[in-house]
Amino acid sequence: MPDPSPGGKTPPRQPRSALRTSVVWEVLKDALDRRAKVRGTDSLDVLDTGGGSGSFAVPVARLGHRVTVVDPSPNALFALERRAAEAGVADRIKGVQGDVHGLFDVVERDGYDAVLCHGVLEYVDDPAEGVRNTVAALRADGTISLLAAGLGGAVLARALAGHFTEARQALTDPAGRWGDGDPMPRRFTAEQLTTLASDAGVEVGAVHGVRVFADLVPGVLVDTEPRALEALLKLEAAAAELPAFHSVATQLHVLGEKRA
Template sequence: MSKDRSGSRAAGVLWEGVQRLLAQCPAAEPDGTGGASVVDLGGGTGGLAVRIAALGHRVTVVDPSPDALAALERRSAEAGVTDRVRAVQGDAADLAVLLPEAGADLLLCHGVLEVVEDPLAALRSAHAALRPQGLLSLLVAQWTGAVLARALSGHLAQALELAAGPDHRWGPADPLLRRFDRASATDLTERAGFTVTAVEGTRAFSDLVHSSCAESESDLALLHRLDAEAARSEELLSAAGHLHVHARR
């Protein structure tokens, strides 16, 4: 992916959605105090956590990978937000012992339900970590978008396996244990006790259009508008590689 496309990812539907959720949380004061209490479950190297901390919020990243957390610490030092970012090594299943119960205003769970053993248990732990009315930002891989992407890149057998196989994996070497669609992601979130308030597709077109087809600034701007259009369209949503579920405890 080119630099410009990474830029469009940074300014994309997902970040806009996260910012809308943050806008519903306690605001950071101009003097840098206050702000929301945010948990990034499976936050990895902290790309999103550091951006959120830069807005004045306090972010706790919980992740089992010591390497990812070391990268997070370097990243937050470079961005000058170490006082607002806390790295906690741990697993979704241990959230109750790692964090105060019902303490978070917003919990991010991005790219995690596809890799954990028990996604419902992970979401239930997330629910318990949020204050009443606290918000969930859930990002999951969508199988319909993955089918399109695989087919368009010529991996037809994998596309078929993704479409028809159990858990919508492209084969035994697939690093993801499962993929979701709008119905299954909504159902799981509700079974964990949340009220779903929105489901948006992310990067529906940026992930499908070959970089050579959209190189200029104006093409990238059009691509972003197409992604934004697809994010909220019932029909185009299924082309997206990921779904961003907004929910309330």
């Protein structure tokens, strides 16, 4: 995750982390900038559900926003506290223990300008309820960012690894799992994720395929070939919004606003 400096510039990033987060980060940063302009403020109230150790929360706080992180893991929240302190944003980040199903036991409804729900819906018992709760935490016209595992990327990865039966299993399994050894409880298609958002009261603004190529390119190529990382990042950004590539992305990102 890029860690913006107070002046808004982004220092050099490690290749692997840049490939995993660049598309979502750039889209999210732009969305927060737009929301701040609409509200006429430099500082938004942002909720990060399942935010863990702060891979998104800390960079968001360094942009000047106030971030509340809800996560069920005490260890993750401890790491968040340490990370926030090291980044000099401890005064703008609050961590609370909880989960998206019991969200309003720890945060208020209608209290946030933006909500992040990244890497959560794959693991919860009821994704629809999880999305409804995140939307209910938003103020009117607030911004929501959903990021979840994509079905197509897993199918492609298993097939390219020679596990053709597992690839077919993922295609036909209701949860998109390739077998009992699959560590991911659930995967989504772009249609499934946008339907969850729309049914919960979100006006979907954009859908992005994340890590369309990054997980398929050998790491040694990215790390050693001159300008390969820069070129691959540009390719990822160019393909992210094209529907044709959503079906093979490792992750899917939905950005939208709470309907009035």
